[in-house]
Amino acid sequence: MQVHHLSHIDLDGYGCQLISRHFFQNIYFYNANYGKEVLARINAILNNINHSLESRLEDKFHFKTHNKFLILITDLNLSSSESRYLQERVDEMRLNGKDIQITLLDHHISGEESAKIYHWYYLDINRCATKITYETLQQNYPLLKPQDKDWLTPMVEMINSVDIWKENGFGFEFGKVAMSMISNSNELNRFMFDTEHRDYKLQLLKQAKNYLQQENGEILFDNEIFRLKKIALGGNPDTSTMDNIASNAQVKLLSAKKDQCTLDCGDKKGFLSYSMGGISVLANLFLNQNPEFDFYIDVNPRGNVSMRSNGKCDVSAMSKEFFNGGGHKNASGGKIEGFKESFLYEDIKSQIEQIFQNSRERKGI
Incomplete structure (x- = not known):
């Protein structure tokens, strides 16, 4: 069976994925905040399942051919329209021979309407989604390693205590530390580094098991988080600053995406990232390590643009021409007119490419 697990982006949401990866070997993760992103991720799951038997998708995503699928959604309450959409799409795919099961496990009372309609929508307001x-x-599957129950059980109780705010519950103070850690561990951008961002947070969360049952474990863990982050990012906590470790980790990941993220603007070659933010150090390090690029451009979720160069082109002129902005020759910014927000990198790149193309057409190039 191939499992596609969509969950929220807080401690409880990632806690659900920490759990599920210990029950399923062939599992693919997705995360969403509320709003439009939920349907965007549901569509990604459905599209991946729909094409999972095609060799081109197997090569790209390393999917194995399967005839049975589980869509597992946790810590996200779907509206009645979202639930209906999911049910209708899955029904269509079942008619085409796909064996698909839906399981939604949630604890938000706002999902009550959908829970009354759809048999796959399980709602329990007395337990957190992780529990x-x-x-x-x-109840339905064996643990891949039965001995993991020894540490998973107290981890689940800790997350349950803090998520539904049981101040006298097991590990409540520890849970506050873990909750803060998850919300503040954004060194790897979620939109550019989906898998790596998730793995980073799950690795840190799993480290919590080593402190949870110690005396004053929440204080020990709180003191160690910064060091654990450095290690998780591949750095040496005793010889490098977090800024340098994080920048090098990001540049390494960005450099692996060069084919996907390259932009051509006339005779200049650029690299596009989405929602990285604060790119001054990062962009210069990337351009130094990847000299084939002339400029670096980052777009944020509101359509604001930051551009950097290392002397190979005038990004202030580019920003003025394409984004109604300006700045310095090697550092500038602007804004995309009529920007369409998206949770998919490909949509952002398409908008930038269209802007560059429209300019070429106006010039008759």
């Missing part, structure tokens, strides 16, 4: 997921999967 619901753990106990539900235990």
Whole structure:
């Protein structure tokens, strides 16, 4: 069975994925905040399942051919329209021979309407989603390693205590530390580095098991988080600053995406990132390590643009021409007129390429 697991982006959401990866070997993760992103991720799951038997997708995503699929959604309450959309799409795919099961495990009362309609929508407002997921999967699937129960069980209870705010519950103070860690561990951008961002947070969360049952474990863990982050990012905590470790980790990941992220603007070659933010150090390091690029451009979710160069082109002139902006020769910014927000990198790149193309057409090039 091939499992596609969509979850929220807080401690409880990632806690659900920490759990599910110990029950399924062939599992693919997705994360979403509320709003438009939920349907965007659901569509990504459906499209991946729909094309999972095609060799081109197997090569790209390393999917194995399967006839049975589980769509697992946790810690996200779907509106009635979102639930109906999911049900209708899955029904269409079932008619085409796909064996698909939907399981939604949630604890938000706002999902009550959908829970009354759809049999796959399980709602329990008395447990956090991590605990619901753990106990539900235990009832239906074996742990890949039975001994993991020894540390998973207290981890689940800790997350449950803080997520539904049981101040006298097990590990409540520890849970506050873990919750803060998850919300503040954004060294790897979620939109550019989806898998790496998730793995980073899950690795840090798993480290919590080593402190959870120690005396004053929440203080020990709180003191160690910064060091654990440095290690998780591949750096030496005793010889490098977090800024340098994080920048090098980001540049390494960005450099692996050069084919996907290259932009051509006339005779200049650029690299496009989405929602990285604060790119001064990062962009210069990237351009130094990848001299084939002339400029670096980052777009934020509101359509604001930051551009950097290392002397190979005048990004202030480019910003003025394409984004109604300006600045310095090697550092400038602007804004995309009529920007269309998206959670998919490909949509952002398409908008930038269209802007460059429109300019060429106006010039008759």
